[in-house]
Amino acid sequence: MKAIIAGDIINSQQNDPNLYLTVLRDILREYSQKDMQQIYRGDSFQAMIAQPENALYASLKIKAALRKTGSLDVRIAIGLGDVNIIDNAIAVSTGSALKRSGELLDSLKSLGQNLMVSSGQSTDNYMNAALKFALLYMDNWTTNSAETVYELLCHPDIKQNELGKKLGVQQATASRRLDRANWKETQVLLQLFQQYYKDVSHGNTI
Numbered sequence: 285m286k287a288i289i290a291g292d293i294i295n296s297q298q299n300d301p302n303l304y305l306t307v308l309r310d311i312l313r314e315y316s317q318k319d320m321q322q323i324y325r326g327d328s329f330q331a332m333i334a335q336p337e338n339a340l341y342a343s344l345k346i347k348a349a350l351r352k353t354g355s356l357d358v359r360i361a362i363g364l365g366d367v368n369i370i371d372n373a374i375a376v377s378t379g380s381a382l383k384r385s386g387e388l389l390d391s392l393k394s395l396g397q398n399l400m401v402s403s404g405q406s407t408d409n410y411m412n413a414a415l416k417f418a419l420l421y422m423d424n425w426t427t428n429s430a431e432t433v434y435e436l437l438c439h440p441d442i443k444q445n446e447l448g449k450k451l452g453v454q455q456a457t458a459s460r461r462l463d464r465a466n467w468k469e470t471q472v473l474l475q476l477f478q479q480y481y482k483d484v485s486h487g488n489t490i
Contacts, residue, residue, distance in 0.1 A: 285485045286367040287336035289343055290385040294357040296327035307349045315342035320374045340477040345437045351430035361388035364403035403484040411480045418473050421466045429465035
């Protein structure tokens with residue numbers, strides 16, 4: 285089972301594209317299958333994640349990178365299913381994962397939820413409920429919180445004293461930022477997604 289992430293940047297028209305395009309492009313290249321990512325219309329994107337179980341990890345890294353600017357956010361739809369690669373280009377490829385991510389992205393704004401998944405299975409209801417609860421704090425990450433989460437996602441094994449140095453603060457301050465960002469809860473969410481992916485993969489009914 286493949287994973288496609290499709291997204292729209294929130295508040296892009298009120299910001300200089302240079303504020304987000306480089307970091308967005310770098311993250312998509314880091315986590316997507318080679319050449320299977322694109323940014324279109326200037327503020328929309330899609331990518332096939334090379335390791336599908338990391339689709340949420342990549343999505344949260346994008347969210348943290350944008351929220352740490354202080355003025356940007358993102359809507360992301362994760363579609364799980366099959367992908368029929370055509371001409372090694374995501375723009376012309378087909379499959380249920382692409383269809384699900386595209387259709388879900390189109391409905392996120394009306395649903396009032398900035399991050400959801402779709403695999404066509406009932407397990408989606410549970411994962412999307414967990415995401416909805418997590419977004420209660422993630423959609424309100426401050427610049428400091430988002431920056432802290434971003435550094436942790438870039439360096440998952442970093443120690444708190446090293447994290448503090450990267451952030452230019454004392455270790456105690458870094459620790460408080462972790463608490464305010466709900467980092468422990470975010471780690472639980474990431475683990476939950478990996479289990480969810482295993483479950484829907486084993487019960488795949490594309």
